[in-house]
Amino acid sequence: MKALGELLRSAHIPLTFPHHSAIVTSLCTHSKECKAGSIFFGFQGQSSDGSRYAEEALQNGAILAIVDEEAPIDDHQSIIRVKNPHKTFALMSAAFHDNPQRELKLIAITGTDGKSSTADILHQLLSFEGMPTGLFSTTSIDDGTGKIPSPYRISTPEADLLYSFLDRCRSNRVEHVIIEATSHALSEEYSRLYGLSFEIGIITTLSGDHIEFHGSKEAYLEAKLSLLDMIRPQGHFISSIENQELKRCLRRSDPSIHIHILGRDHPYMVEEDTLHSVRGTFEGRSFTVNLGLSVLATNALLALLASSVITHKNPVELLPQLANVRPLKGRMQSVPNDKGVHIIIDYAHTIGAYERLFSFIRQIRGESRVITVMGAAGGRDKKKRSVLGSIASKESDILILTEEDPVYEDLRAINAMIEEGIASETCRVLEIDDRNLAIAEAIRLAEEGDIVLLLGKGHEQSIQRTNRSIPWDEEKAVLEVIG
Template sequence: MTLKELFAPFGLEAPPQAVRGITLDSRRVAPGFVFVAVPGVPLPHRQPLDGHAFIPEALARGAIAVVGERPLSLPVPYLRVEDARLVLALLARRFYGEPDTALTLLGVTGSKGKSTTASLLHHLLQAGGVGAALLSTVGLRLGDEKRPPVGHFTTPEAPEVYAFLREAADRGLKAAVLEVSSHALALKRVEGLSYRVGLFVSFYPDDHLDLHGTAENYFRAKALLVERSEVAVLHTALPHLEELKNRPHLLVGPGGEVRAEGVREEERGLRFRLQSPWGEGEAFLPLLGAYNADNALMAAGAALLLGLPLEGVLGGLATFPGVPGRMEVVRAHPFRVVIDFAHTGKSLEEALKTLRRTTRGRLLLVVGAAGERDQRRREDIGRVAARLADLTFFTEEDHRTEPLEEILRALAEAARREGGRFRLVPDRREAILQAVLEAREGDTVLLAGKGHESTLERGLEALPWNEREVAEEALRARGL
């Protein structure tokens, strides 16, 4: 596509130069790129970066056009707009040839359970013969091909989203499952997309308030997915449910049209009877945690809406391989080591309560709290750890530019008020080693907060990290 073609709908006269890419990150600019200068997001803990300050760098790297919100005179074509984030998405969609129109899109949002539900739905589609892509926190899938996630976001920026959809369409896949965060909806990373089915899994009002400000704004951001979907799959526990039901929908969960009866937690997973308008049957899901029954119901409901047979859906649930970093069992004997992404008080509470039910001995916990995030998380995590774990090793978890000692101090103070037992071990690798060396037969060691993530952020550095490999290294040091 040429610059002239790209900018034609926006009324900007531009030469017919070939466009090689679009980005809001000046570091990614290469000759032939269009640079979109996006104002930064104001957050309580830091001053926002402003993309306009990086225009000189983008030009030096070979940008052939710039989009921004300020009156500027530049040596290349410049498109001034009111909303650079919106235009970034619209330009990306146009540049990649509107790939969403060639795919059945399924969007998944929620405070917790997004990644598992999206991965389950992708698995059900693949098992049912519907070639599907997956864009998720835990990684990308193009059919059966696996790729690492794009960056540190649940949903990447619009150019990466549309590039991924373009590749999925070019490969002949028929559907794409997108894990859609509230950040992505509020920051317009998925503008232009409409969904055949939109799944709203759960809502916890105390999350991501650093960006959204209020629980109401947070909910409204997530509700945008429902508004952009032909059919919504809604959990019956959602707040403001009546407002969400003003469009075609399927209710899932207690009292809903798709529900689980007689949920039984076993050592290998969950068993329950799935009830639905399409029939009923016995289901087995090889995941720990009764809450995963809800994730399975959400994915099953969407698959059934798309026309997959009930027998195939039940078979797909039974063969689900799990999600990296989500209740991932690294070792089962003589003590259990489990990795989970739980990084808020609520999710940590769910994880610890789940593991307690199947732990004969003590419950040991390694956990931290992220820097440059809502500081109330530290209080919540510290209190939950003190109440539900027998011994906690407070450690680092992406402290970024915040002093790690301040985060550890906040965790310790919250735990101390609850009377919990804990140790402060700043280095995460050392904390995991100490927990594994401490464990005895019948204990469970939960490594919480990092899950699938491939980096550990210290200061301005993003260091390579693999929680499973670190856990296995500690087990070898133990002689296991």
């Protein structure tokens, strides 16, 4: 608990509020969770305006409500208007938890694809070195007490949850913390990571995504590249890409930052790529990583460079550790079976991920048939749906369209948009609404040697349908079919 005045000062808000000596018991973004001593934050969302619940929050005991300066509500002595409530929330959350970030070394990983894989591999590499490390990613969290599956559907949490997590990391004597940083979290609109300074910033890949939120590809890229501005002086930036946008941002970034570009500064080559492993060379030395798909090997090498920075060891010295890295759930995850079928679960849901995955499938499939189960999320970028259909159909013999997370959209309408892009006359297309039944049909149709791709859900533990969330486990769904 903290005095209200202390939290107001942390967010640079003048102490004009009459009760600044009051004790704050919690920070809330949901009015129904407010109690005596709470501060309520009414955020402007894409479909609702949280400021409209300020009165309810105050009635439930909140001592203060903080809203946007343009919020369409009446003024009140217990309401403060600010330019960006999300930034205020971040600063107050840090102060409420006694600024744990000041005693931790933070690593942020962003990119269109590969964030979770890179974060998980780096966490493994540091554990090999005997270094307890915090982790908050789409798939897993570890506050220093051991890695567990993430219970959240959000990759980068709101500030109150993030700082509560960092506080636990500090209490558990963790020194380094890996944070998966989404474009939403980095954006000016959400500013979930506002005020943080990173020892290391990593960008995996960059292509267009979440256009429905950012408004344009340029705005999306700007959000991702803003990570460069959050790296501390003398910190490190690591990436495998070198394009004009990145070069422009590097020119404006702190010149004291150490730049590591995989491929340019650290030559590597993939020599053999199979469904279950990748073999290659890094700075002239051989390596093997037990992850299918060469892009996962790239993620592993990015993690290796970060581990090298943290441990102060030459990356070549750490290279043999890649052979010990375990696959991440839902990322090119192979499910053993007695049918002799290659069943692969993968989280691929972006254009870039589809392009890399199906390019790989084209190289290794031989005479095998490819059966793909896919869908597209509702409420997301509709323009990419036909593109995903086009990419998948060119390398699939059978394409089964099903639910991913339809949310409030009509599933048939989503699948119709995917079908608009189907570019192969030889690809057989089926529509099976229920994902369990779609997976069962894909496996039933598969013969020995065939490849079955189950795309879009990966590690996720639920399917979002209209007004309800259905528990889900892709691997379990497969195992129930194959016995």
